[in-house]
Amino acid sequence: MxxxxxxxxxxxxxxxxxxxxxxxxxxxxxxxxxxxxxxxxxxxxxxxxxxxxxxxxxxxxxxxxRKVKHGIDGEEYLYLGELYTLKIILDKRGKNNIRIEEKEIILNCKDLNKTKYMIEKFYRKLALDLIEERVKIHSERLKLSYGSVKVRTQKRRWASCTYNNDLIFNWKCIMAPLDVIDYIVIHELCHTVHKNHSSEYWDYVRKIMPNYKEKELWLKDNGYNLELF
Known part of the structure; x- marks a missing residue:
């Protein structure tokens, strides 16, 4: 080359x-x-x-x-680091809904063309609910304050912290194991104290999560696979 x-x-x-x-x-x-x-x-x-x-x-x-998914019955989807099988129930007279039961994602729908939309919307809600909970837990434990919590689609990063301490997370991180999500949350909460990636910042992260490099390595090795479609 x-x-x-x-x-x-x-x-x-x-x-x-x-x-x-x-x-x-x-x-x-x-x-x-x-x-x-x-x-x-x-x-x-x-x-x-x-x-x-x-x-x-x-x-x-x-x-x-990378396994390309199409929102069809029998496909496997990552959620909190574990694989769940998609089970689609077509009911043209029923209501659209989606839920997790044991190791299945059960999707009731009236139109098979809407499955991908429904799955992504479901994942975004799962991400926001869980991340809000983890931010609250860790911020209270660390006595750190923050602004709002939002989830978005972000191509190049897992999360960010604004100047006003608003926290923005890539909703796709809901596919990672919980300990990796916790690292992403802690990483951003630490930016409420240190706005850059200085040595002081990393010392602060290390003090809170001594094994943070293991979580970074997991994201580096597996992050490419945290995709729906």
């Missing part, structure tokens, strides 16, 4: 070092300090070319292994 074959975006910022990020779609973002020459950027990328190739190959393999 040659450098000119890569999909690269160079972003200049006030920073001290060059950082290369490989996205899931294999686009490459290179964060560089203002004033760095193209020659230096090229040399850094060239040295990292083998690492970049490995990352791209890993992304490609993950995409091949």
């Amino acid at each position: 040659k450098i000119d074959e890569l999909d690269i975006e160079i972003i200049y910022r006030e920073r001290k070092s060059i950082c290369i990020r490989i996205q899931e779609d294999n686009k490459i973002k290179i964060l560089v300090p203002n004033g760095i020459s193209d020659k230096i950027i090229y040399e850094v990328v060239e040295k990292k070319l083998s690492w970049i190739e490995n990352k791209i190959e890993r992304n490609n393999q993950r995409m091949l292994n």
Whole structure:
């Protein structure tokens, strides 16, 4: 693989070092300090070319292994790190509803074309209800205050904390195990104290959750699979 074959975006910022990020779609973002020459950027990328190739190959393999779902009976869906089987009951005269019973997601519907919409709406509600509960539990335990809690679709992050301490979570994290969700919640609550990812911030996270790196690794290795459709 040659450098000119890569999909690269160079972003200049006030920073001290060059950082290369490989996205899931294999686009490459290179964060560089203002004033760095193209020659230096090229040399850094060239040295990292083998690492970049490995990352791209890993992304490609993950995409091949990802099971595309269609909202049909018998499919398996992740919820809190466990697989649940979708059971669809078509009843054109009944009411649309969806619920979890034991290891099944039971969906009653009048129109099979609405199943995907119903499943995503259900997951969004599950996410908001659980995350609100976990934020409340951890904020009270840690004596930290926050603004609102919302869930949204976010492509590149699991959660964020605004300047006003409003917490925004990717609803897809409801598919992760509870301890991983707790890490995401704690990560954002810590941003109500430290707004950046400084060493003080990570020391604070480590004090609250000493094994937080295990949760980060889980997200890194499995996050690509937290998708519905």
